[in-house]
Amino acid sequence: AVVSTQSTGDEASKYSIERKTMGKPIFMHQAVSFMLADMAMRYELAKLAVWRSCTDYDEGRRNTYYASIGKLYGAIAANKNASDAVQVFGGNGYNKDYPVEKLMRDAKIFQIYEGTDQIQKLIIAREHMTRFL
Numbered sequence: 399a400v401v402s403t404q405s406t407g408d409e410a411s412k413y414s415i416e417r418k419t420m421g422k423p424i425f426m427h428q429a430v431s432f433m434l435a436d437m438a439m440r441y442e443l444a445k446l447a448v449w450r451s452c453t454d455y456d457e458g459r460r461n462t463y464y465a466s467i468g469k470l471y472g473a474i475a476a477n478k479n480a481s482d483a484v485q486v487f488g489g490n491g492y493n494k495d496y497p498v499e500k501l502m503r504d505a506k507i508f509q510i511y512e513g514t515d516q517i518q519k520l521i522i523a524r525e526h527m528t529r530f531l
Contacts, residue, residue, distance in 0.1 A: 399444065400475075407434070466521040473508035
């Protein structure tokens with residue numbers, strides 16, 4: 399999911415340089431630049447959650463909590479980034495000649511595969527609450 403989150407952000411960023419409206423690349427328009435910033439932020443946060451889980455595992459600590467956060471947030475970020483990338487591409491976002499069309503379809507599997515969003519939330523809640531019981 400993290401790689402998909404990065405790929406959609408990268409594709410949208412490259413396209414926003416190529417596509418021009420009103421005489422300038424679309425990334426120079428505030429609305430598009432905000433979407434690109436959000437996409438970059440979601441990628442970095444998803445990556446950090448996975449890294450935290452890996453660090454805990456490498457150091458012999460239980461990593462269930464951060465692994466589930468990484469899976470859940472990665473899936474959410476991949477789907478939102480794919481949706482935003484399609485938005486940046488405009489009508490071309492639905493065209494099979496552009497990669498974001500497939501990335502959008504592929505992103506949905508992250509919410510289903512290896513435990514649905516709801517299952518990850520149950521695991522996160524259980525692990526979170528063990529700190530207080």
